[in-house]
Amino acid sequence: MEKDLETLKTWKEHVQQELDRVMAFWMKHSHDREHGGFFTCLDQEGRVYDDLKYVWLQGRQVWMYCYLYRKFERFHLPELLDAAKAGGDFLLRHAQVAPPGKKCAFVLTRDGRPVKVQRTIFSECFYTMAMNELWRITGESQYQNLAVSMMEQLVYWVQKDPTGLGQPQYLGTPDAEPLAVPMMMLCLVEQFGESDEQMAAKYAELGDWCASRILNHVQRNGTAVLENVTEEGCELAGCLGRHQNPGHALEAGWFMLRYATRKGDPKLLDHVIDKFLLKPFLSGWDPDHEGLFYFKDVDGFCPTQLEWSMKLWWPHTEAMVAFLMGYCETGKQILLRHFCQIAKYTFHKFRDRAHGEWFGYLNREGKVALTIKGGPFKGCFHVPRCLAMCEEMLDALLSRLAPGYKS
Amino acid sequence: MEKDLETLKTWKEHVQQELDRVMAFWMKHSHDREHGGFFTCLDQEGRVYDDLKYVWLQGRQVWMYCYLYRKFERFHLPELLDAAKAGGDFLLRHAQVAPPGKKCAFVLTRDGRPVKVQRTIFSECFYTMAMNELWRITGESQYQNLAVSMMEQLVYWVQKDPTGLGQPQYLGTPDAEPLAVPMMMLCLVEQFGESDEQMAAKYAELGDWCASRILNHVQRNGTAVLENVTEEGCELAGCLGRHQNPGHALEAGWFMLRYATRKGDPKLLDHVIDKFLLKPFLSGWDPDHEGLFYFKDVDGFCPTQLEWSMKLWWPHTEAMVAFLMGYCETGKQILLRHFCQIAKYTFHKFRDRAHGEWFGYLNREGKVALTIKGGPFKGCFHVPRCLAMCEEMLDALLSRLAPGYKS
Incomplete structure (x- = not known):
């Protein structure tokens, strides 16, 4: 004991x-003070090696900042609040590929133009998590409304009809x-x-x-x-x-x-x-x-x-x-x-x-295989x-x- | 010297x-004598660990058998000819997802039902190589006709209009x-x-x-x-x-x-x-x-x-x-x-x-990382x-x- x-x-x-x-x-390294949102392609030292913005990671970082701001006194900092809001607003402006359609991009250019769209639900899931947390720390109902309406779309895709995700089904598709x-x-x-x-x-x-x-x-x-x-x-x-x-x-x-x-x-x-x-x-x-x-x-x-x-x-x-x-x-x-x-x-x-920060990828023997901190x-x-x-x-x-x- | x-x-x-x-x-290990075509998911000893048929690899194996049959006296064997023809016929019956449309599947079930389609030209390229070689060793004009008409489709996709491949273009797509x-x-x-x-x-x-x-x-x-x-x-x-x-x-x-x-x-x-x-x-x-x-x-x-x-x-x-x-x-x-x-x-x-056969995948240090012979x-x-x-x-x-x- x-x-x-x-x-x-x-x-x-x-x-x-x-x-x-x-x-x-x-x-220190990830805030895009010009366009909002976050650089996540950071090398070992924190240098930006690509300025693409992956929607999963934008939503996750907003969520993380809000969570810490909300739960930890030492992270109750205006800097975190502002970056979370700027990240949320970036998603709000750019994540959806063809609004009012709810499908979100997988990756955006630095200024928010869609590059690729995945035929899965995950961009939308992390968007939802971000918006719900933003509502929790700001009390602004627009964030919760966005979270709830995205959640409804997710439930529809998962339980009723996934065709809106664009994943084609063939005769042999399991x-x-x-x-x-x-x-x-x-x-x-x-x-x-x-x-x-x-x-x-x-x-x-x-x-x-x-x-x-x-x-x-x-x-x-x-x-x-x-x-x-x-x-x-x-x-x-x-x-x-x-x-x-x-x-x-x-x-x-x-x-x-x-x-x-x-x-x-x-x-x-x-x-x-x-x-x-x-x-x-x-x-x-x-x-x-x-x-x-x-x-x-x-x-x-x-x-x-x-x-x-x-x-x-x-x-x-x-x-x-x-x-x-x-x-x-x-x-x-x-x-x-x-x-x-x-x-x-x-x-x-x-x-x-x-x-x-941490390395993300080791080989089987435990040696660092990729030195990137984010990607x-x-x-x-x-x-x-x-x-x-x-x-x-x-x-x-x-x-x-x-x-x-x-x- | x-x-x-x-x-x-x-x-x-x-x-x-x-x-x-x-x-x-x-x-010894790859011929599917029931449905034609080839098993390529073979483990180190040659056992079939999955019976999916990848169209790239079906086309490539047909091509390889024909090439050897045509150019090497010691491979001028009825067994190679028969397997190549059976593989070609499998492609001919099953590769195209929605004939007469030329788009080919990326992977088929063992009996030829499409599982996945890639939005690139490569399945069609290997189909074309296979059909041209089959024509060379059999003299049957149907194979060359199929090769030429697929080639025309490829040229159209590559030089004129790729939209038929289904690769979506967004505002930020490079x-x-x-x-x-x-x-x-x-x-x-x-x-x-x-x-x-x-x-x-x-x-x-x-x-x-x-x-x-x-x-x-x-x-x-x-x-x-x-x-x-x-x-x-x-x-x-x-x-x-x-x-x-x-x-x-x-x-x-x-x-x-x-x-x-x-x-x-x-x-x-x-x-x-x-x-x-x-x-x-x-x-x-x-x-x-x-x-x-x-x-x-x-x-x-x-x-x-x-x-x-x-x-x-x-x-x-x-x-x-x-x-x-x-x-x-x-x-x-x-x-x-x-x-x-x-x-x-x-x-x-x-x-x-x-x-x-050969291992395909070594780690950086040169140690075998995957023991598969095919995949x-x-x-x-x-x-x-x-x-x-x-x-x-x-x-x-x-x-x-x-x-x-x-x-």
Whole structure:
């Protein structure tokens, strides 16, 4: 117990200091003071190597700034508020490709002209998260109205008719549901429902639907989470069906932990810990070089993705959140041990001591493979979200276990 | 001179033996005797780990079988002819997504139902190559008619109007021409024109157009080949503009060597050797671990593609062909030395001594990263094409330099 307290205190200090360093990097290098929004293509030192604006990352950075502004006294800074609003307004002006149509671009030029559009829901999901958070910190109802109307469009695409996404269906196209879809929708349900009973009630049924869809991805007699299954929850043929993404399973895991906790369902909580935390961690962890594989094949074939054995930052941040949350909810020692194992590897391998922020992409052996700090898929999101959530959870644990502890 | 002859003889033996081993692998494991066409998702031992049929690879394998059947006495086998015809007929029945529309699928189910369609020209290019070769070995005019009508569609997409490909253009979409497009079109011009004066004349002007477009990719005062430039031959902004693909530059190099030779243009030949062979080889070769990088950024930024530093089999096979062809055409010692350097690395690192064929994907340090022998982008093509062409070129060199030499 005493040893656990020391562990928690040590990690509390680590994550708090690291959150400050990471946010300093983004605040220094990423603000586009001319057009609003954020540069995310930043090299090791923070230099802008491309000025394209990826909508996922614009929405995520707005969300992150608002979250910190709202929840952490030391981040309650006009600078964060202003940058978040400028980012939100950039999205509001430019994200939608053909307004009033709700489809958003995947990537925009620096001044907001669309470059590419993805035929998925994710740009729109991060737009929604950004707008809901902006409403929370500004109280301006236009942001919440935009969030709710985008959410309605998302629900329509996901539950009623996806044709508006433009994904063509052919005779041989498999009826595949990626885990990422119900996972992101559950994330949005949680986002809207936080301290908002009316919204929590409005999306309660949707939340149940997401949770049941996520649980469908537990396959092979409960031994494995598969990334793609049919809409009825059956395994798909070939590589697509056997594909595993341990980081997604773990991320879905902590959304499901929140869901089970909110429902007050300890049986579901145990199920989620076993299926979405322990099993993906055990099968996804590289026994030879440590770290979580990016992809696996459930039957042990070699995945066809060139990057399958690389170690990416975000599965590790999601694993940290998931195991610490599991420990908060259950007090099980094994979950704290796994948190420490993952956090140790992650802090040791991904942090850039020289220039701040984290490397995103290591090779299998744990050597930095890409020196970029941000790019088309890495921005100001997974690292600070993980650090902020861990800081909050560690604070809560410490005040529970050591009431005299001062953060 | 005597030493060069020994070198050429040694490599002649190596490539000939290796071609036999490689073809034995595909003939043993890849034929789908039920539906026609080929399994290309083969693991290290040749087991089928997915039965999807990628149209690029179906067309390429048909082409490869026909080429060997037509040019090598030891491959003039009924088994190759039958498999090539069955593969061609599979394409003929299933490749086009909505006949008579010419757009072909990217990937089909085992029995030929379309799964995905790419918004590029490459499925159609490999379909065309396959049909022209099938006509050459069977004499059946239906194949040549299909090849010619697909070629007309390709020329229309590339020179007149690409909207039929379905690639949407937005306000911020850059006017980018990938090197791969004029390179593939020049490959087709050469394909049709081989020993066919009528077709050579028909596509002569197109060949000139392709060559001039390819030369547009030489940028930075002649110091670098860039993968994407504007249609007017100007550099593009950002990562897209700075992107380099040494393997593509070298592959375009040997198409351009054939073009310059056919034109009898020694000045162009020298230009191509300098810009498309020597410079991409020198800047693309990894000084620390040998082998050709997959991607580079011309300004030395870290590329954003996770696989940028991996060593892929095909840039190495293309480099072998390019340098040996350059040596055949000019007799320059440096080109033979580079051929030997690349061939030595390639044979040492990519060949699978245990199960035949080659690994396709090594990490930067040269360790096998994916054990697959075939997948969505690797089939029976680059390895045997390289070995067959090298065998032919080495034979020609040896009969020229040592008239008494018997292959």
